[in-house]
Amino acid sequence: xxxxxxxxxxxxxxxxxxxxxxxxxxxxxxxxxxxxxxxxxxxxxxxxxxxxxxxxxxxxxxxxxxxxxxxxxxxxxxxxxxxxxxxxxxxxxxxxxxxxxxxxxxxxxxxxxxxxxxxxxxxxxxxxxxxxxxxxxxxxxxxxxxxxxxxxxxxxxxxxxxxxxxxxxxxxxxxxxxxxxxxxxxxxxxxxxxxxxxxxxxxxxxxxxxxxxxxxxxxxxxxxxxxxxxxxxxxxxxxxxxxxxxxxxxxxxxxxxxxxxxxxxxxxxxxxxxxxxxxxxxxxxxxxxxxxxxxxxxxxxxxxxxxxxxxxxx
Numbered sequence: 288x289x290x291x292x293x294x295x296x297x298x299x300x301x302x303x304x305x306x307x308x309x310x311x312x313x314x315x316x317x318x319x320x321x322x323x324x325x326x327x328x329x330x331x332x333x334x335x336x337x338x339x340x341x342x343x344x345x346x347x348x349x350x351x352x353x354x355x356x357x358x359x360x361x362x363x364x365x366x367x368x369x370x371x372x373x374x375x376x377x378x379x380x381x382x383x384x385x386x387x388x389x390x391x392x393x394x395x396x397x398x399x400x401x402x403x404x405x406x407x408x409x410x411x412x413x414x415x416x417x418x419x420x421x422x423x424x425x426x427x428x429x430x431x432x433x434x435x436x437x438x439x440x441x442x443x444x445x446x447x448x449x450x451x452x453x454x455x456x457x458x459x460x461x462x463x464x465x466x467x468x469x470x471x472x473x474x475x476x477x478x479x480x481x482x483x484x485x486x487x488x489x490x491x492x493x494x495x496x497x498x499x500x501x502x503x504x505x506x507x508x509x510x511x512x513x514x515x516x517x518x519x520x521x522x523x524x525x526x527x528x529x530x531x532x533x534x535x536x537x538x539x540x541x542x543x544x545x546x547x548x549x550x551x552x553x554x555x556x557x558x559x560x561x562x563x564x565x566x567x568x569x570x571x572x573x574x575x576x577x578x579x580x581x582x583x584x585x586x587x588x589x590x591x592x593x594x595x596x597x598x599x600x601x
Contacts, residue, residue, distance in 0.1 A: 352383025358477015380425035
């Protein structure tokens with residue numbers, strides 16, 4: 288009786304620590320989202336970014352929605368037969384639709400336009416396409432046709448890639464790189480989250496994490512190649528430390544390095560027949576940080592423009 292009581296107390300204490308850590312992590316994430324872009328741009332001479340904090344929060348919601356929905360689709364296939372966690376696809380997609388619509392409202396406010404005029408702008412049309420894509424994906428999930436959500440989610444990814452690369456120099460290449468990068472990142476982060484939920488529900492096991500680990504190798508390779516190519520295209524060497532983009536990118540690379548170490552630790556435990564849940568959970572938490580910093584990266588100014596402008600002034 289004493290042993291069972293001590294075990295129960297230990298589990299309750301562990302749950303309390305987990306909840307506390309989640310609350311603290313959420314508060315830190317909100318603070319970084321609200322003030323990260325402004326801090327990164329300090330002293331760079333770049334123009335003030337209107338509503339940077341609110342935009343970052345909404346973009347984090349979009350990226351998280353994509354990761355949760357796409358990750359659940361691929362995670363369900365990796366899980367195979369057995370108990371599966373409750374789907375969060377509908378709520379994720381609705382959250383993505385609301386965040387996309389919120390960006391339209393924010394754009395209208397910043398541009399001093401009414402909503403009808405905002406829809407006529409390039410960004411307005413792309414954000415509307417994203418909101419509609421998320422809404423259609425939510426409908427597919429709610430009607431019990433989750434696989435059909437792939438098409439509207441692909442629309443969301445394509446619209447986001449076009450929105451993120453409005454530059455006049457080779458925009459087609461930038462869009463293609465972003466499509467691959469965003470898809471791979473969503474599958475990596477969201478797939479790991481779903482796999483961990485499945486493993487916890489089933490009381491552990493190595494099969495599902497092992498299948499995910501094999502897929503993650505290819506996702507990591509795609510992220511490394513597309514991320515490197517995008518950086519070489521968009522970040523001039525002289526702007527690495529003097530632009531907000533360069534500073535945020537350095538923070539993102541540091542987090543990706545941490546994720547890589549944790550992923551290797553989890554896979555080493557899997558190969559040794561041990562439980563990889565703890566390092567994989569830490570990997571998922573670090574990936575959440577990567578998503579947050581990636582959202583800031585889409586808000587700060589394009590460093591290529593800063594480099595060209597400086598060259599003209601000289």
